[in-house]
Amino acid sequence: MSAVWKCFTINSDKDVAAKCNICHAQVSRGGTEPGRLNTSNLIAHLKKYHRKEHEDFRTSSKAKQQTSGSLPQPTLAESFARRDKLPRDGKKALAITEKIAQFIVLDDQPLSVVSNVGFKRLIEHLEPCYIIPSRHYIVNKTIPQMHEEVKKCIAAHVEKANAISFTTDIWSSDHRPLSLLSLTAHWVDADFTLQRAVLHTREFTGSHTADAITNAMEEMLHDWKIDKKKVHVILRDNAANMRTAMDQLGVPSLGCFAHSLQLVVHEGVLSQQAVSDALANGRKIVGHFKHSPKAYSSLEDLQIELNVTPKRLQQDVQTRWSSTKYMIDSLIHQKRPLHAYSSEENNTLPANQWGLLEKTSKFLTPFEELTTLVSAASATTADVIPSVHALVRFLSKESEDVWCVLRKKAADNRKRFNSLYLFSFSYINLPSRWRDDQGIQTMKATLLDAVHRRFRHRGNTAGSTYFTNLENLGHAKAALKAAKEELKTTPPSDVSEPVNKTPRMEGASSSLGSIFDEILEESSTAAGPSEQITTGAICKMESYFCEAPIERKNNPLHYWSLNQARLPTMAATAAKFLCAPCTSVGSLAQRQLSLRSTGAG
Template identity: 30%
Template sequence: MISRGGSGRKGSSSALSNHLKLKHTMEYTNLERAVCRVSSNTPNDEARQQEPVAAQDVQPSTSGTQPSNSKTFTTTQSKLEDSFVSKWKIDDTRSVPITKSIAEMIAVDNQPISVVEDKGFNRLMQLVKPKYQMPSRKHVGETVIPQLYEQLKKTIQDELSKTNTVSVTSDMWTNLNNLFSFLSFTIHWLDDEFTLQHRVLQMKSFSGQHNADNIRTQFVEIADVWQIMLKIHIILTDSGSNIVKAVRDSPFNGQKCFLHILQRVIHQALQVQPEVDEAIAQGRKIVSHFNHSAQAQEKFSRIQEELNLPKHKLVQDVITRWNSKYYMCARLEEQKRAISLYISDNSGSINIQNLSERQWTLLQHCLVLLQPFEEITKKVSSTYSCISEVIPHTKILQKFLIKEEVQRTCSDVDSSRMALKEGLERRVSQFEDEKNYTIATLLDPRYKMNFFTPEKVPWVRRQFLAEYVRRSADMDSTSNSENESEPPAPLPYSGLQSQEDTHKALWTCYEELASTKQPEIEEPKSPIAIELDRYIADSLLSRDMCPYKWWSKNKFRFPLMSNMAKIFLSAPGSSVYSERLFSEAGNVYEQKRNKLLPNKAEHLVFLHHNLPLVNFKY
């Protein structure tokens, strides 16, 4: 028996402690480690937040004395009540932030709510926080996540109260697993520092028929709930007749997505030449053969290795994404030797035919013809793409299609080339008559007036000044006809022998258009007209530079125009942002979780998208 060294309050455990330290070194070290874990798991005061020394830094002594180079533990005695309480209550101040973080993890990482019932996750949390009591699945789904949704919603409402203008993208989606339909509503705006901001306001459950009246009602309801009825500059949608009519019948200004229009132009152009369409269809059959046979994939992989080709799988095209057709043809061209060898080696056992030399040539010419469209599609699909890019990119594509080098290189698909040219002129020329596009192009320091025809420049100028007067209400409009000088001679250009040559050809078109000179205006002007002339006289910003950063640096040089730029440059170049939202919704509504109620799915998508954007500060 070890004496306590006294009785009553004078008694202590020092004798016991010394005995353990001298005679039971290993047991004493384990005891100290346990004390450290308890103190680190109880952050009730400043002392408990001190981090204990790592256990491996303590070397047990076999001689009964503490080594001179050992480190001292920082320990704190636990509270008395902690010794009797096995688990923290669910509403304990120590439990709440942990539960909040778990709910955030579920939303951001698209984890099922049932993860709180998983044995492995519970075991991990037991090791990290032994006193933490895991909440039930029902508590997380019905209490915690709705609370986070309301808190984040309030934060975004506060952000919106500080801005005067937002642009919207919207789309509709039906989940094939449970046939629930949703309407997306995402907003975009430029803050005072010209930083482009994005938020998802709603992925609203949509019941009833998908007609224009119902969609319009939902638009108005969402805008009213978020108090942005008078702040919406433009709503960008796809080309569906129902949603286009819904916006047209609403109080809002709407525009069609540029990429959806481009999709239709390319789809129709490839069908103009039946042999081109047949070559692509035959290529599709080859891809489908490999995608439906593991044995064929294995043989194909061995052939790729023998021929020292990249071990890439063939790409299947999707009818709603024209560029997937381009990627399919590009991969077929890359793997032409492997495909030909596989088909010749297995001609008796497979039911597919190789492409003829004529068909391979047609695919090669299609790739040259469509490569610039693929580059433009990727640029406009970017998160930071702006509506100001639509007219310049259209002009660049039109100029590319009429280049002599392109006509010579793509002679076998000349009908498709002409159909692309005519389709762009017919469908995309409407953008030049729409002020939201023309003014945005003018306000983009990469383009300004250089991508308009001489006849169009005075009209664009008048539209801008009139719009400024309308929005300012205290400025006089001054518009004057201007004459364009002759454009300079085209820049030198090499032939189209590779993808790099095609890339250079496309952006040579940009240089030719961007180098157009603007005439000087000599008549007296109003302050906004003078500022406009000074702005146009500045050299163009490089096409790879960010227009938002330029305006952030130059907003004090052009204070009147910067207010207009904040409005017109807030609109994205396409509705891709809303489509990506539904890709996230597809991850939420995975096959094992297809019975999730629409309101819970809306909360999870809202948190998944917006939490990282606000840096989890809400």
């Protein structure tokens, strides 16, 4: 109720005039109908004849507005400004709203950001006429519209692809206690550029049986209208349920190479009793300093006193061998301060365990480099055999005790290691039982990699840069010819050259890089007269094999983009086999993007 009624009296709400309690005058209420009555004349009467009471009225009204939180009546300028606000469904307002939604989705911002004072002030400064929508409007309308548009765009690209590879994995959400199954597509487009997109992420309830995984994958492929004939290969982990599920699905599948590396490290090194005991003592030391601020403060003082770069000791996660290496490295880096600290506290490792951890760290270094190498976005199945070849050669040059133990353990557990045994010691010379499985896929991809295709001839013995077994090489070339026949195409009329050369891999390795160069140099210097060819004397496929390899830093897809007019069928075959990554890391690396882009969770 308005404070003006302290100075006026009416008999009923329908009275068209009010009596002034001060001068007893009758003041019109501004109309003759109840719906048109107001207090404007009453306030004007106070202002003209009773200034003191009018000032009291203004003070009382202002205090009431501040208490209730109501806004004062807008001025004429404010009314015009409000009238000029952008309509929510206008083109400019919709564009701004979409950008705000992209900011929330791509940068993983909370939806409540649209209600934050600082964000509101920023938008008000940038566009005063824009009205920020509520979080409910963005989550219920804007984001679903964006999702549909992106899905249509990806579906159009996927439909054009001749062959698609996938990565899939089951993982736990960081936000809620639930399991999620993700599916990421990889393909080579018409410009010979490797593309990747997260297609689906769905909640995966119940037991993770092979049948449940098969049904979920069937639904995902059906939702995206992807024919199984277009599926080149699916990268999954090495678990039995995943392997069985892909067999039941009726699509080719490969085990994650990074997972194989992880199993080799765990089974071959970290599970050894001596190494395990040393790691257990190392964890106790790290735990001591992490749980005692006083102890860590003393260690920091010793680091400064001994001129050692202050660094925190890292605790490892036992399921991630790379974190174990980082823990070992942090202990070795702080060895002198830890020795100085232990002179008072008697809390350090025996000398033999320090030596063992140093050897273990040295041994794990190439594995870490290789894991980074094959987990790059540009890595494909063509990198598996060359990477293994380089790793085995690098390790064979070392005389560390750990390597000798690994060799013995792998030899004693061939059944359990299966592909890991082949990976560690005989991956290049695959036995016949592997030719129709993972081995043949990786061999065909390697032959289509313009870096690793070169063949060498020494006397009467011929082989490739990474294939020393002629029987396996013959099977791989025969399989590649069969795959090429299935993808016969007509040469394109116009082929444009890419502007820039794409780097082959992200994060070049220092130790293994020299081994790769060494192997390729051997291939280049081993070429003999038998590699001289004449036009028409050898088929185009053999002609391709005899060409000099491109530099390792270049992307083989760039080579096929330049040569697809000359070798159209080979280029189409390469696009199929080089679209497959060698790990399922892409599926895990994109898990947050999966959640945001599909709306799962």
